[in-house]
Amino acid sequence: MRRLGSPVAGGDRERGGIAVVVAILMVALLGFAALAVDVGMLYAERTQLRNGSDAAALAVAQKCAKDINDADCSAASTLARGLANGNAGDGASNVAALLLDKANRTVTVTAGAQEPGKTPNQVSLFLARAMGINSTDVLATSAVTWGSPVKGPTAFPVAFSVCQVRGHVDGSLQLLQNHGSNANPDCNYGPSGAPVEGGFGWLVSDPGVCGGLIDLAVSEGGSDPGNSSPANCAATLNRWASDLTAGKEVVVLLPVFDRVTGTGNGAVYGLTSFAAFKVAGWKFSGNSTLPDAFRNTAPTVPSSVACDGNCRGIIGSFIKYVSLADGFTLGPVDANGATIVRLTQ
Structure with a gap:
């Protein structure tokens, strides 16, 4: 006669084996949970730090681009630290390092998380503690360069005379003519009838577009004396x-x-820089409506800069301008030109 207890004893052994397997798997499950929770937290922290390091590096570069002697164009910039802190979700980030190379026009900012009572840059972990990892370093680094553009796209096929720019990068309103009886007499470069008789000249656009790629190292040919x-x-x-x-x-x-050199369509311009021009109005033909003319007469603009009748020109002002524009090759800062700041890391 069989004993009924034997199968039960075997079942107990099987249940014991399952418990061991579950215990082993729990370690792996905790590891995956730590990976999901802690890594997600670290990614979010690093994103905040990167926002701060980007903002800090761009701000220092913009200050340096405007004025190399600015108080915030330094490794001790209080603006950089304020932006790194302000862009962190907990407001407790810090600038772990700020490296400024004025000669090569670069700034590198490293932001790190900082918790009270902990070594700077360390962040406490949660589930990873079960695996013996209590904290880890979190850093984000951003690098920015600045300089004046020496090659890149121009949004409009016109070049200005340096005599209209030098000493006038102050926001004062000007009328820059290229056609008219009193067209900027101080800026006549060529003989009578030269396309720069009024202080600016048309350039050749790239096929099918307005403007095109400009390289300051290459002289640009003219396209029209400017009467159309x-x-x-x-x-x-x-x-x-x-x-x-x-x-x-x-x-x-x-x-x-x-x-x-040359005149009319045969004019060739020697380019020296890019300037930032704040447009206020224009008149580019005999028409008085868009797109050929806009805000070119008083009282829309002061009578001293109005452009009417036979006048052909553009109204606006040269300004000190720091741009985030893409697509430009940068060189040393030109006092009369615009400057660009760009993230490189």
């Missing part, structure tokens, strides 16, 4: 008009020349 509206620029001019009507600023980086 630039080709392929209707959409650009309409957009400028729309922005100005809406109260927005229109600031464009345009090339500056310091010498000219």
